[in-house]
Amino acid sequence: MAPAPLQRPYRGRIAPSPTGYLHLGHARTFWRAQQRARDHGGILILRNENIDRARCKPEFVEAMTEDLRWFGFDWQEGPDCGGPHAPYHQGDRHPLYRRALEALIDGGFAYPCTCSRKDIQSAASAPQGADDELIYPGTCRTASRSTLNPQTPTRPCWRFRVPDGEAVEFTDGAQGPQRLIAGRDFGDFVLWRNDDVPAYQLAVVVDDAAMDITEVVRGEDLLVSTARQLLLYRALGLPPPAFYHCPLLKDERGVRLAKRTAALSLRALRDQGESPPALRAGW
Ligand code: GLU
Numbered sequence: 383m384a385p386a387p388l389q390r391p392y393r394g395r396i397a398p399s400p401t402g403y404l405h406l407g408h409a410r411t412f413w414r415a416q417q418r419a420r421d422h423g424g425i426l427i428l429r430n431e432n433i434d435r436a437r438c439k440p441e442f443v444e445a446m447t448e449d450l451r452w453f454g455f456d457w458q459e460g461p462d463c464g465g466p467h468a469p470y471h472q473g474d475r476h477p478l479y480r481r482a483l484e485a486l487i488d489g490g491f492a493y494p495c496t497c498s499r500k501d502i503q504s505a506a507s508a509p510q511g512a513d514d515e516l517i518y519p520g521t522c523r524t525a526s527r528s529t530l531n532p533q534t535p536t537r538p539c540w541r542f543r544v545p546d547g548e549a550v551e552f553t554d555g556a557q558g559p560q561r562l563i564a565g566r567d568f569g570d571f572v573l574w575r576n577d578d579v580p581a582y583q584l585a586v587v588v589d590d591a592a593m594d595i596t597e598v599v600r601g602e603d604l605l606v607s608t609a610r611q612l613l614l615y616r617a618l619g620l621p622p623p624a625f626y627h628c629p630l631l632k633d634e635r636g637v638r639l640a641k642r643t644a645a646l647s648l649r650a651l652r653d654q655g656e657s658p659p660a661l662r663a664g665w
């Protein structure tokens with residue numbers, strides 16, 4: 383009889399961006415992530431997604447760990463240099479993302495794009511995709527590193543060339559079977575910005591793979607991005623994790639909670655004397 387396949391130990395993560403204070407919506411999604419890690423006897427990682435230095439503020443990083451601890455979160459692994467339970471910081475990991483970008487360029491998956499936002503918006507053939515992102519009209523699709531003119535003052539961003547018409551299918555742990563069509567539901571997406579900042583899609587795939595994450599639990603606003611990311615896993619020759627997308631918390635008017643909803647920041651709730659177990663009741 384063939385031996386039973388070895389189950390990889392469960393490894394989950396929570397990955398906030400320090401662009402503001404965390405609110406109850408984050409806490410609910412993260413709570414599910416923590417719960418799933420515990421239910422599977424696995425571990426949880428905290429990753430500080432501070433890759434966009436202009437938008438991320440150090441005071442929000444400090445607040446992030448403080449607020450998460452207050453709410454009842456615990457994470458079990460961090461970088462060796464950070465001491466116990468320090469989070470990973472994307473800002474420290476640029477070389478890793480750069481190597482992945484180079485591999486994608488060398489493999490013919492990425493091309494340089496010099497279009498401005500205005501160029502893309504004004505292109506007649508730039509409809510919106512399934513998550514309201516504009517579909518890139520493909521103007522620079524045939525460009526490559528060798529066609530880049532070093533004399534041109536405009537620095538390019540790098541885009542991933544999606545396989546037009548291909549159906550990307552996966553089964554989401556919470557939302558069931560998903561099917562998104564490359565080129566229709568989402569277009570060629572940015573891997574590296576022209577201000578030398580790695581894009582979310584690239585950084586998240588590189589990190590989830592490097593950290594050996596077995597299941598990604600996050601908000602359902604990223605469902606379409608999962609299709610983008612699955613294409614990146616394939617292009618990079620990396621095994622993808624499982625995915626579990628949680629419904630987003632809405633306010634009493636049915637509007638999704640955003641970081642601007644200051645009144646529901648974990649900070650404000652704590653100052654008002656709310657208790658985390660009461661806030662989590664029913665989750
Ligand atoms: N850092 C991202 C955010 O705050 C989440 C990334 C992810 O979970 O994949 O929206």
Ligand code: ZN
Binds near residue numbers: 494495520
């Ligand atoms: Zn372009």
